[in-house]
Amino acid sequence: MVSTKQSANLQDAFDSGDTYDDYAAKIRAEGGRPANLLEKSEATVSDANLDVAPFTNVNKPLKVLVLSETWCPDCTDNLPILNEIAKRTGKFDVRIIGRDAFPEVADAHLKEGKFRSIPTMIFFDQDGNEVGTFIERPDTVTDLRQQRRREVYAGDPDFGSPDTPASELPDEVRATLEPRLAEARASTRDFAIQEVTRELGEIVARA
Amino acid sequence: MTSTSTTAQRVPTKPAAWDTDGNRAPLAPVRVAITYCAECGYEQFTLDLAAALMREFGAELSKIEIVPWHDGAFDVTVNGELIHSMYRDGGFPEHETIIAAVRERLAATD
Incomplete structure (x- = not known):
């Protein structure tokens, strides 16, 4: 369903954006945790979990303007998926901008009408019409992460309730719990790639 | 050394309880802990909150844990x-909100 006409403002934002390769280079140059996360995310996108079939029927390439920040883990999770689809199909022309540098764009694409969640991927057709928006991550991924988190807590009575702040756990319990939570989150990666791909496929099907 | 700071004088968080010799009564021990998602880019907000507590309460706080x-x-x-x-x-x-919660507990000198 064609909706909002792309404003000159959005076109300017798109034109000023980084390509994926330039943006990834920025993250790597800054180093630290985001650079490590990006490297892991890129390495986990594979033929086994990425189905590009829904994108091959797109007649004309779509523009994708992405709001991001280099510290954002959902961005380092999901941008490599978008980039891989773009590379394999040639159907997306991707540009990435800083959310905080473009608050007016962010405020026009809020999650649930109130949150400046990122990444926000805004899809446009060749005529500049907005055809859909992907924000942050699919709800199914959030639900699975929460389920896995609850399972970790249920696995050891020492961990107590998932609602107990980590600061109130004894240090040794925290040290045992922390890697299990990290592992639980990592275990959702394949599912997340499939679900992000599915949601992006639904957007392009409307184009 | 002369301070050039224009920061306003910090207002005491509660009326200090002074004894007849001019000594301040001990405050109740108060510990603040901030648990933040280290994957989520919350570092700056965490540090801003810790700094606000430091400015407001100084050594009146027992501990700020991150x-x-x-x-x-x-x-x-x-x-x-x-x-x-x-x-x-x-x-x-x-x-x-956090400052008010701390202030309330500091005042609970039993």
């Missing part, structure tokens, strides 16, 4: 009591 964690957490406890939870309350807390 705990890096997972899963979108941003929890603030005062003496173990959960004052703000991102899961429960949504978003980040107002600094003044």
Whole structure:
């Protein structure tokens, strides 16, 4: 369903954006945790979990303007998926901008009408019409992460309730719990790639 | 050394209880802990809140603890009591909310 006409403002934002390769280079140059996360995310996108079939029927390439920040883990999770689809199909022309540098764009694409969640991927057709928006991550991924988190807590009575702040756990319990939570989150990666791909496929099907 | 700071004089957080010899009564021990999601880019807000508590209370606080964690957490406890939870309350807390909770417990000198 064609909706909002792309404003000159959005076109300017798109034109000023980084390509994926330039943006990834920025993250790597800054180093630290985001650079490590990006490297892991890129390495986990594979033929086994990425189905590009829904994108091959797109007649004309779509523009994708992405709001991001280099510290954002959902961005380092999901941008490599978008980039891989773009590379394999040639159907997306991707540009990435800083959310905080473009608050007016962010405020026009809020999650649930109130949150400046990122990444926000805004899809446009060749005529500049907005055809859909992907924000942050699919709800199914959030639900699975929460389920896995609850399972970790249920696995050891020492961990107590998932609602107990980590600061109130004894240090040794925290040290045992922390890697299990990290592992639980990592275990959702394949599912997340499939679900992000599915949601992006639904957007392009409307184009 | 002459201070060039234009920062306003910090207002005492409670009327100090002075004894007849001019000694201040001890405050109740108060510990603040901030648990933040280390994957989520919450570092700056965590440090801003810690700095606000340092400015407001100085050495009146027993401890400010910062705990890096997972899963979108941003929890603030005062003496173990959960004052703000991102899961429960949504978003980040107002600094003044945490400061008020600390002030209340400092005043509880039993």
